Amino acid sequence: MDEKDIRLIAREQFDYLKKGTVEIIQEEELLARLEKSIRERKPLRVKAGFDPTAPDIHLGHTVLLRKMKHFQDLGHEVIFLIGDFTGLIGDPSGRSTTRKPMTREEINRNAETYRQQIFKILDPQKTVVDFNSRWLGSLTSFDIINLTAKYTVARLLERDDFALRLKSGHPICVHEILYPLMQAYDSVALKADVELGGTDQKFNLLVGRDIQREFGQQPQIVITMPLLEGLDGIEKMSKSLGNYVGITEPPREIYGKIMSISDSLMFRYYELLTDFELKEIEAWKREIAAGRINPRDLKAQLAWTIVADFWGQEEADKAAREFDRVFRHKELPQEMTEIVVALPQAQAKAYSYNIIDLLVNSRIVSSRSEAKRLIRQGGVDLDGQRVDDINLSVDFSWQKEHILRLGKKRFFRLKAPTS
RNA sequence: GGGCAGGUACCAAAGUGGCCAAAUGGGGCGGGCUGUAAACCCGCUGGGGUAACCCUUCGGAGGUUCGAAUCCUUCCCUGCCCA
Numbered sequence: 459m460d461e462k463d464i465r466l467i468a469r470e471q472f473d474y475l476k477k478g479t480v481e482i483i484q485e486e487e488l489l490a491r492l493e494k495s496i497r498e499r500k501p502l503r504v505k506a507g508f509d510p511t512a513p514d515i516h517l518g519h520t521v522l523l524r525k526m527k528h529f530q531d532l533g534h535e536v537i538f539l540i541g542d543f544t545g546l547i548g549d550p551s552g553r554s555t556t557r558k559p560m561t562r563e564e565i566n567r568n569a570e571t572y573r574q575q576i577f578k579i580l581d582p583q584k585t586v587v588d589f590n591s592r593w594l595g596s597l598t599s600f601d602i603i604n605l606t607a608k609y610t611v612a613r614l615l616e617r618d619d620f621a622l623r624l625k626s627g628h629p630i631c632v633h634e635i636l637y638p639l640m641q642a643y644d645s646v647a648l649k650a651d652v653e654l655g656g657t658d659q660k661f662n663l664l665v666g667r668d669i670q671r672e673f674g675q676q677p678q679i680v681i682t683m684p685l686l687e688g689l690d691g692i693e694k695m696s697k698s699l700g701n702y703v704g705i706t707e708p709p710r711e712i713y714g715k716i717m718s719i720s721d722s723l724m725f726r727y728y729e730l731l732t733d734f735e736l737k738e739i740e741a742w743k744r745e746i747a748a749g750r751i752n753p754r755d756l757k758a759q760l761a762w763t764i765v766a767d768f769w770g771q772e773e774a775d776k777a778a779r780e781f782d783r784v785f786r787h788k789e790l791p792q793e794m795t796e797i798v799v800a801l802p803q804a805q806a807k808a809y810s811y812n813i814i815d816l817l818v819n820s821r822i823v824s825s826r827s828e829a830k831r832l833i834r835q836g837g838v839d840l841d842g843q844r845v846d847d848i849n850l851s852v853d854f855s856w857q858k859e860h861i862l863r864l865g866k867k868r869f870f871r872l873k874a875p876t877s
Numbered sequence: 878g879g880g881c882a883g884g885u886a887c888c889a890a891a892g893u894g895g896c897c898a899a900a901u902g903g904g905g906c907g908g909g910c911u912g913u914a915a916a917c918c919c920g921c922u923g924g925g926g927u928a929a930c931c932c933u934u935c936g937g938a939g940g941u942u943c944g945a946a947u948c949c950u951u952c953c954c955u956g957c958c959c960a
Binding site: 826 | 922
């Protein structure tokens, strides 16, 4: 292979990798390193760190995972680093308050869940899963002092999160300041060529470059990926905000959640979560503006595609059918949560139960006040009839089951006790 | 170690003796409109009660008072300034 070919292939790889990124620091460095990798037949070491806080991987994570996959497609070595040690500290990124440190057990459990989930996207054969406690856990106090001596307080405090907290009078603990240094040291330990992260990680990733240089290594190339907005379209997708879609959620849930996003968010999701070409997506926008495409159909295609990614096409078809059935044709879902009604004998009068008791005792709602509130607001439906009387008694003596609907989305099949 | 300012519901933030289950905004939930859209409009958002009303809540624990989120004591937590 001559130099010209090498340059050509490197360029091709570069373009493939650049798609969807926010920033590559530095582009020329990446190009140069791709060339070197091809020339020496040595794959690049690509690192991405994950905090073991969320037991569920959601679509937000997949933006990054998909980029990791792209590196794998090109034969590079991808290291999925579970920050089990740094998890004990808590990443201050984007935080206005100190993160609560996790326990060892929680971290282990979450780490295991990660392992089980990431291979829905990454190639298990080509993925190295590592834990940073492997090296961080055995650093001596001396090592740590030595590490901290390589950076200044001012540089650590200049980052936005800290500056903001400092200004608004929120506490910053010393261990939080140390976080970026620890993450940077991961790059040293792994001799990373590239580190991937969300845009919120930019600061940490850059510290990695500086620290690697201090340790006599060539600084890693930093690639940042956009943060995916959550279902609300405003905040970033996160478990704690509850605006997320977990990749292990049932197909129907994923489908439904995607269908509920706004049209503008839909395009964002297309861009970051599917392999559709940007050109095609832009064309759709024009078609919608011209009234030639119903955005609903496009959204259905998005929902289908995402479900198919994680559950296969058959499940995606099923989810789509079920969705149409329940929400377009207003029919009952095929599967509903079944609840066997069981009330204390004293309250059971010939298998006739008060609606409030029914809701509370079957734990569908958490208090009697809430049950009343729901009924008064017209949010409770029994066998297709809106319940407007909070004293309604539900008869199970001749009819063995009832269909209960709460709001628009929650369905229950209530069954009489079998005894 | 000293001085000052704070800690209010899911979050932010008013309230500084009774009119406070606690303004307002956000979030959430329900209804309307719709494409389960989004946006928008209306309502609800501690618990018990059909209701009158009662019970629990304003960092923790005590106290003053007929009555405390509000006053006092003490403890815990946070920020700022000084050392």
